[in-house]
Amino acid sequence: MKQTVFLAIPHHVFTSDLLRTKYIDYLLSKFKVVVFTPSIDSETAEKYKYPQSPDITYIKYPLEHPRFWSLFKFLRISLVNEFDYLASIKYWYRRPNYRDNWNRRILRFFGRPFSWLFTANFFSRLENILLPKSRKFEQLLQEYHPALVVTATPGFNPWEAPFIIWAKRHGIPTVAVNFTWDNLTMNAKHMRKTDYLIAWNNVMKKEAIDIHKYAADRIFVSGTPRFDPYFVPDKNEPTREEFLRSKGLRPEYPTLFHTTVTKAYPFQKKYIHDLINLRRTKQIPYVNLFIRTHPLDLYKNYEEFYKVPDLYIEKAGQEIDGNVEMNYQDLLNLKYSLKYTDLNINYASTITIEACVFDKPIINIGFIDRFALAYEFSHYKPIYDSGAVRLAKTDEDLPKLINAYLADPKLDSDRRDKIVKDYVGYTDGLSYKRSVDFLEKIIQ
Secondary structure (H helix, E strand, O other), rough: OEEEEEEEEHHHHHHHHHOOOOOHHHHHHHEEEEEEEEOOOOHHHHHOOOOOOOOOOEEEEOOOHHHHHHHHHHHHHHHOOOOOOOHHHHHHHHOOOHHHOOOHHHHHHHHHOOOOOOOOOHHHHHHHOOOOHHHHHHHHHHHHHHOEEEEEOOOOOOHHHHHHHHHHHHOEEEEEEEOOOOOOHHOHHHHHOOEEEOOHHHHHHHHHHHHHHHOHHEOOOOOOOHHHHOOOOOOOOOOOHHHHHHHOOOOOOEEEEHHHOOOOOOOOOHHHHHHHHHHHOOOOOOOOEEEEOOOOHHHHHHHHHHOOOOOOEEEEEEEOOOOEEEHHHHHHHHHHHHHHHOEEEEOOOHHHHHHHHHHEEEEEEEEOOHHHHHHHHOOOOOHHHHHHOOOEOOHHHHHHHHHHHOOOOOHHHHHHHHHHHHHHOOOOOHHHHHHHHHHHHOOO
């Protein structure tokens, strides 16, 4: 008889990875699954064609005690100083949402003498003591008897945190399976340690050990399930000409693939204008410009570019009740976007790793004031230092780097290959399988 796992997914970025890929199908082949999200119930799941099976149940679960979690977010941000040596945390202190918040700054000042006490683990213990019991969750435990509680991240999102706490109170093992390569450093203050982690690669495993003091035998390395489609042959794969023509681009020209980041960054349209101007003034060869907006970017912000010749703007994913989610076809589309373009331009993005998979040259944008500090972040600096990417530090650097890479696409290829070995590792398309198989080992 199949055992039951609770799968807690805080938002649509993670439903893309866990409910729209082979991960959920393989998970269902091993377990009965109760999926908790803030927005998906059985009716929504059927409407938007989430996986259906007698072994899967969808429960819409709003955040309980939101004021409690708002308080602890404030306390962690203000008082946890143990990670201040990380470049990503130093950068965060410069951002307006901390810099201009005097309540946070004053509390941080007066809390400094007690930094030895106010650790992330201290606040996790305090949350565990103070979080009220949930009658609803207790009833669900009695109904389903889960053998394991699976979360996307180790409690970085306050919506996940109660699942970790309540599970531990009942002696149910917890495991985080879908945190990304920057989470362990960028969100270090908000760590609520699960019993186990499943990491993309050994770099992340080392961070979990060094920064968060996990025991090595509590961390599994599976590869990256969201990258699995990149390594699986597709019998319906288009040719380069077919793919580019489907985007309204001309195959006879090289194609620059520019990927944006979230709407929080105000500089994005500036360097699209730069690329158009470089092409117009012949500082670079005539190229197609393929712009893919981030799922959390605002597609409508780019309306002024819609009618520019040989420029295509694409919105990542599909909208579901106001949220953007990527399904398996979207992942395949991204695969072909990387494979059939000639050069990627991005700002400190995970796309850098994905472009390396296809051995595509990468230019990072670095002439954007304080935002250039991203290249010092703990997760990204090793990639920049490796030489697998080139950083355009000035406006003049950009055309020089574009021309160099178009003239010699194999420039830095050996360094990109090393990034794939270090950050992707498994290239067999079976990372989803390893991730699920580890769950079986945990509860055996």
